[in-house]
Amino acid sequence: MKHFNLTEELAHDISGADKEERLFAALSNAADRMGFDLFALAFDRRGGGGEGASMLVHNYPDAWANVYVGFDLSGTDPIRRAGEKSMTGFQWRNVDHYIPLSRGDRQLLKVARESGIGDGFTVPRHLPGEATGSCSFAVAPNARIPLEMLHAAEIVGAVALAAARQLIGTGSYTPRAALTERQRECVLWSARGKTAGETASILGISEETVVRHLKIARERYSVPCRQMLILCALFDGVIGFSDVYDWWRPL
Amino acid sequence: MKHFNLTEELAHDISGADKEERLFAALSNAADRMGFDLFALAFDRRGGGGEGASMLVHNYPDAWANVYVGFDLSGTDPIRRAGEKSMTGFQWRNVDHYIPLSRGDRQLLKVARESGIGDGFTVPRHLPGEATGSCSFAVAPNARIPLEMLHAAEIVGAVALAAARQLIGTGSYTPRAALTERQRECVLWSARGKTAGETASILGISEETVVRHLKIARERYSVPCRQMLILCALFDGVIGFSDVYDWWRPL
DNA sequence: GCGGCTATGCCCAGAAATGGGCAATCCCGG
DNA sequence: CCGGGATTGCCCATTTCTGGGCATAGCCGC
Numbered sequence: 115m116k117h118f119n120l121t122e123e124l125a126h127d128i129s130g131a132d133k134e135e136r137l138f139a140a141l142s143n144a145a146d147r148m149g150f151d152l153f154a155l156a157f158d159r160r161g162g163g164g165e166g167a168s169m170l171v172h173n174y175p176d177a178w179a180n181v182y183v184g185f186d187l188s189g190t191d192p193i194r195r196a197g198e199k200s201m202t203g204f205q206w207r208n209v210d211h212y213i214p215l216s217r218g219d220r221q222l223l224k225v226a227r228e229s230g231i232g233d234g235f236t237v238p239r240h241l242p243g244e245a246t247g248s249c250s251f252a253v254a255p256n257a258r259i260p261l262e263m264l265h266a267a268e269i270v271g272a273v274a275l276a277a278a279r280q281l282i283g284t285g286s287y288t289p290r291a292a293l294t295e296r297q298r299e300c301v302l303w304s305a306r307g308k309t310a311g312e313t314a315s316i317l318g319i320s321e322e323t324v325v326r327h328l329k330i331a332r333e334r335y336s337v338p339c340r341q342m343l344i345l346c347a348l349f350d351g352v353i354g355f356s357d358v359y360d361w362w363r364p365l
Numbered sequence: 366m367k368h369f370n371l372t373e374e375l376a377h378d379i380s381g382a383d384k385e386e387r388l389f390a391a392l393s394n395a396a397d398r399m400g401f402d403l404f405a406l407a408f409d410r411r412g413g414g415g416e417g418a419s420m421l422v423h424n425y426p427d428a429w430a431n432v433y434v435g436f437d438l439s440g441t442d443p444i445r446r447a448g449e450k451s452m453t454g455f456q457w458r459n460v461d462h463y464i465p466l467s468r469g470d471r472q473l474l475k476v477a478r479e480s481g482i483g484d485g486f487t488v489p490r491h492l493p494g495e496a497t498g499s500c501s502f503a504v505a506p507n508a509r510i511p512l513e514m515l516h517a518a519e520i521v522g523a524v525a526l527a528a529a530r531q532l533i534g535t536g537s538y539t540p541r542a543a544l545t546e547r548q549r550e551c552v553l554w555s556a557r558g559k560t561a562g563e564t565a566s567i568l569g570i571s572e573e574t575v576v577r578h579l580k581i582a583r584e585r586y587s588v589p590c591r592q593m594l595i596l597c598a599l600f601d602g603v604i605g606f607s608d609v610y611d612w613w614r615p616l
Numbered sequence: 617g618c619g620g621c622t623a624t625g626c627c628c629a630g631a632a633a634t635g636g637g638c639a640a641t642c643c644c645g646g
Numbered sequence: 647c648c649g650g651g652a653t654t655g656c657c658c659a660t661t662t663c664t665g666g667g668c669a670t671a672g673c674c675g676c
Contacts, residue, residue, distance in 0.1 A: 309631085309632065309633085310632075310633075311631095311632085325633080325634085328633090328634095329634075329635075329636095332634085338634080338635095339633085339634080340633070340634090
């Protein structure tokens with residue numbers, strides 16, 4: 115593990131960053147030392163009750179940054195979507211191992227390449243309900259990605275995200291609109307695709323009561339429809355992904 | 366970092382496990398060396414198109430294991446839910462920092478304590494669309510949790526989950542039911558709580574067409590209702606959490 | 617070029633969800 | 647012991663969704 119000392123050094127440097135400027139400098143140095151040309155760290159905090167906050171530290175070409183922000187491409191960026199699907203870092207060239215790429219996605223990647231961004235490696239961290247972030251390292255088009263440094267990049271990226279999380283403030287969890295047990299059950303079965311009537315049969319109560327539970331649950335979250343109720347419960351951790359997982363695929 | 370060598374040793378031991386039995390032995394040893402009494406590793410693979418697979422390796426008391434499996438408590442286990450909300454390991458005593466605890470949740474934790482499981486530390490890893498897993502280390506009731514070992518446990522747990530992932534087979538992603546661009550947009554706005562009519566206004570097309578897109582999207586996933594369509598798209602990475610996040614809180 | 621897929625538009629009937637009001641019982645905490 | 651919340655039950659009117667069928671136009675690949 116000849117890179118161990120480098121990793122340690124870079125990680126220490128980054129975790130010591132107490133301001134965005136220092137994080138930029140540390141990441142810039144780290145990317146350079148690992149053989150990358152570019153880096154970008156994005157961190158978004160949400161949920162919990164307070165307003166969200168976000169951080170973007172990067173040295174991407176202005177041309178690309180302007181396009182990205184100008185057209186609000188973060189909403190469709192396939193790299194970002196893939197980041198929400200991986201627990202480890204991934205190379206951009208393998209992004210279609212994680213998500214299906216639409217025509218528009220390929221176009222976006224092509225434009226990025228034309229703007230001076232070649233292949234890259236992204237370390238994602240996602241916390242449904244709290245925050246989502248990614249730390250990417252990239253090379254110029256046609257440049258070779260330093261494969262032997264991906265392991266180091268994985269650690270450095272994770273440390274950088276932890277640092278960003280500290281900088282942006284972790285915030286404390288506020289249980290906000292905790293649902294009652296019965297409401298939670300109704301939401302859960304609803305997320306599993308059951309109608310109010312089916313849920314009623316399962317729980318052994320009247321359909322009207324299920325409707326009532328869902329109604330109150332919607333009011334707690336101040337949402338008008340079932341879709342959002344389910345998503346809110348999911349984000350809040352009131353129901354889990356695995357609670358639902360087994361129900362939509364096998365059927 | 367006096368524990369560094371121990372961590373390295375345990376991690377190496379665990380990552381060398383090529384069978385479930387060896388993983389059990391390695392984890393058993395690791396838990397012991399770190400000062401824990403109990404451990405439990407759960408790993409569930411899903412998505413991608415193939416059948417799911419799961420692994421459960423633990424040395425929890427039989428009494429508790431029987432109750433847990435018998436009553437299918439995994440569906441309500443607050444520790445598991447919290448694991449889906451944290452990117453780092455967490456102590457069970459702090460579980461309410463991550464999710465709201467209902468009365469039933471507290472009851473479940475109480476029963477666990479009565480079955481011989483005290484405080485613990487869980488390392489979660491979650492990949493929407495591929496797998497979810499957790500590796501927990503626990504002590505007997507009234508025993509003190511080895512706080513100085515949590516950092517080691519974090520690494521050991523992550524290594525164990527990676528090993529489990531290898532053992533269970535990673536499988537490859539099959540793009541299965543990729544939605545078209547238009548369908549994706551309709552699903553996205555639907556997830557944001559818009560009705561078909563509203564979505565139509567936003568996209569500048571007829572409401573009937575939006576309905577049609579959503580209809581075909583449902584057929585692709587073979588789901589009968591909008592809730593599940595959205596969840597499927599979410600799990601597949603066709604839409605991202607952050608795509609929806611900004612829409613339900615601020616409104 | 618032709619078949620397949622995509623996007624667009626429209627119609628209909630039945631099922632489900634939504635929003636509102638009303639009322640009973642039970643249990644927990646102040 | 648009383649108030650508030652949780653749970654249960656029912657009614658109504660309106661909106662939305664779902665599943666079916668039908669048709670046109672454009673684009674891409676074989």
